[in-house]
Amino acid sequence: MLLISPESVEEALDCVKAAEHLDIVDVKKPDEGSLGANFPWVIREIRDAVPAEKPVSATVGDVPYKPGTVAQAALGAAVSGATYIKVGLYGCTTPEQAVDVMRGVVRAVKDYRPDALVVASGYADAHRIGCVSPLALPDIAHRSGSDAAMLDTAIKDGSRLFDHVPPDVCAEFVRLAHEAGLLAALAGSVKAADLAALTRIGTDIVGVRGAVCEGGDRNAGRIQPHLVAAFRAEMDRHAREHAAAVAAAS
Numbered sequence: 196m197l198l199i200s201p202e203s204v205e206e207a208l209d210c211v212k213a214a215e216h217l218d219i220v221d222v223k224k225p226d227e228g229s230l231g232a233n234f235p236w237v238i239r240e241i242r243d244a245v246p247a248e249k250p251v252s253a254t255v256g257d258v259p260y261k262p263g264t265v266a267q268a269a270l271g272a273a274v275s276g277a278t279y280i281k282v283g284l285y286g287c288t289t290p291e292q293a294v295d296v297m298r299g300v301v302r303a304v305k306d307y308r309p310d311a312l313v314v315a316s317g318y319a320d321a322h323r324i325g326c327v328s329p330l331a332l333p334d335i336a337h338r339s340g341s342d343a344a345m346l347d348t349a350i351k352d353g354s355r356l357f358d359h360v361p362p363d364v365c366a367e368f369v370r371l372a373h374e375a376g377l378l379a380a381l382a383g384s385v386k387a388a389d390l391a392a393l394t395r396i397g398t399d400i401v402g403v404r405g406a407v408c409e410g411g412d413r414n415a416g417r418i419q420p421h422l423v424a425a426f427r428a429e430m431d432r433h434a435r436e437h438a439a440a441v442a443a444a445s
């Protein structure tokens with residue numbers, strides 16, 4: 196699945212123009228961090244603008260180790276219409292802290308909306324910010340009752356997912372997530388050139404912003420529908436080639 200992250204209602208409308216090429220519209224506020232949370236009314240407006248069959252995701256923020264605060268924020272995202280609730284475990288330094296936070300989120304969200312999906316997100320560049328390590332995420336997601344484990348990059352300085360977590364380690368991340376019955380989501384300045392590896396390792400959700408913005412610039416550029424379409428075409432091409440290679444080998 197392709198997840199695209201607009202930062203405003205205007206950009207979400209650009210996503211709507213490319214709706215056939217994407218699977219999830221992910222609301223965030225990049226100027227508040229990699230998984231910065233947007234206002235409830237922005238989530239609501241985007242939910243209203245996006246075709247009903249396309250799920251809307253919302254990030255709850257690069258959160259501190261404050262389980263009550265985060266659970267309440269997650270409920271806010273769900274009440275605002277998001278059905279994928281993403282939490283960036285920025286302030287959690289141990290898996291136990293992360294499980295604590297995610298358990299609160301799972302309860303808050305699922306008591307309100309049992310079919311919503313909760314995404315526990317860590318950071319590929321965790322070593323730069325001192326939070327839980329990437330390969331701990333599948334177990335954190337599993338133990339907390341979350342639905343998906345995700346990695347993004349915390350510091351958007353041009354370094355990419357594979358600069359911090361090479362493809363073979365991402366493959367292990369996906370394997371651990373699948374073994375636990377979770378979706379595996381990967382992001383972090385992902386470019387079309389990364390899609391072959393992401394497809395090969397069985398990534399369920401690829402999250403992008405910069406790659407589909409004007410000039411590849413996630414901050415100054417705006418999401419371009421034709422870039423979303425082109426990115427999707429590349430994803431589909433790799434999926435076809437991978438399926439053919441698997442069939443040929445069996």
Ligand SMILES: O=C[C@H](O)COP(=O)(O)O
Pocket residue numbers: 198200221347351382383384385402403404405406413
């Ligand atoms: O969830 C996906 C992120 O928005 C990825 O953004 P990025 O591709 O600019 O790193």
